Amino acid sequence: MTSFELIILTVAGLIAGILAGFLGIGGGTVLVPLLVALGYTPVEAVATSSLSIVITAISGSIQNWRMGYLRLNQVIGIGFPAILTAQIGVFLAELFSSRLLLFLFGCLLLLNVYLVELRKQITTRKKQQEEQQVSESTIFPNQNILFNPVFARILTGGTAGILAGLFGVGGGIIMVPLQILLLGETIKIAIQISLGVIVITAISACAGHAIQGNVLWSQGIILGVGGLLGAQISTRFLPKLSDQTVSLMFRIFLVILSIYIFKQAWIQS
Template sequence: MRSTIELIILATAGLIAGILAGFLGIGGGTVLVPLLVALGYTPVEAVATSSLSIVITAISGSVQNWRMGYLSFNRVIGIGFPAILTAQIGVFLAELVSSRLLLFLFGCLLLLNVYLVEVRQQITAHKKQQEEQQVSDSAISSNQNILFNPVFARILTGGTAGILAGLFGVGGGIIMVPLQIVLLGETIKVAIQTSLGVIIITAISACAGHAIQGNVLWIQGIILGLGGLLGAQISTRFLPKLSDKTVSLMFRIFLVILSVYIFRQAWMQP
């Protein structure tokens, strides 16, 4: 049986992950996987248990977004459906790769998204300039910024998120948010709110796949999830009040810090 101190650490980490989930549109796995590895669990156990926690956290945040009128079910379903299938591909790959390689790839993913955050900032700024120059409703403005066929863009976004969910134990929001902005022309806040809804689907699919393999630590995952439930309720209430610049800066700092830690953990693996 785990010590009381470890249970407190897990609950606190879940709270922090939930706050980040609501603010940044991620499931929180980027916090939870490194934490679980630091507590002595294997990388594949960390990935699997993180996916269980993310299910609870994402449901909490999405329910709050829905109550506040900030969640579009059409957007969520369009991106989430392909993620159900590809999450199983990620689960399969997680079983094949070594612990060192899994952590190294996770660190590379974090660094890639530091760049993608900068890309989405530039696109968002460009979109605002366009909106200032023309008088049109938000739907028309959004469509003018779509760079690819919307159906293809949603399949690509959801499919990529699903693989990441199964492979790395993240909800997939870490890639869904920038892809929605780049491919679908969404604003950063809409992308975050939609991402959190899709994460419910990706996390359930990934968790089910890992549960079949016997990788999920149920007690730890539930404790993390309950902490995340509270954190997501807090952050989703404050997200609409924050500027896009503030949210993006938080995201980038967060990713850099975690990438350094993950690479260190990968180096220490036998």
């Protein structure tokens, strides 16, 4: 490993950690494309990203716990099904081509832009209803929780686990909007819960990839140490930001990243 690569990995880990705390994602959306650009295979990038995410998510979750923002019951309820489904994602990562993986990843990012916007519309209707002092159950019955809460948590965690194993992400990229839509959480609470669940999904995915011999331990630890610092920074500032600001940051990030991912998929041989 060259000195230049060491610097790049450290800086990338720092950026991923900041995104983890602000947006409730593991940071793999940044790390996987970077590792591929550095010459590692897609499977190695996915596996190594999972190791880094373990370190980053633990750091951010500890900070949230110290500040009283970590809800352990919700984290466990969503994280348990993710343990099993992460192994399904690891299996699929071995089967899919690099082009297909990148294309599906870009589609996933664009889908989440829509989900966050949909939640914004629902929230606006709720505020209007409160101003008119009309019972929420009269006009918009059960609009906050579209499914049974237990089923919603299983769906959220199970989906996140598959994404963790398949794409090398913590799963927050889908957990945040699903919590908002299915469980009625605010975006900041959804982010804080998501970061805790990512600890579980990343450990499961990393273990699965380690068994396959795909994890690059030195690179993953370097990325994780940088992410540890970044997560500490961002989790301290998240509670001070408005829901509107965080939501806007989340959507802008998804749009920019989806454009980049589709470009990478196009140039794959």
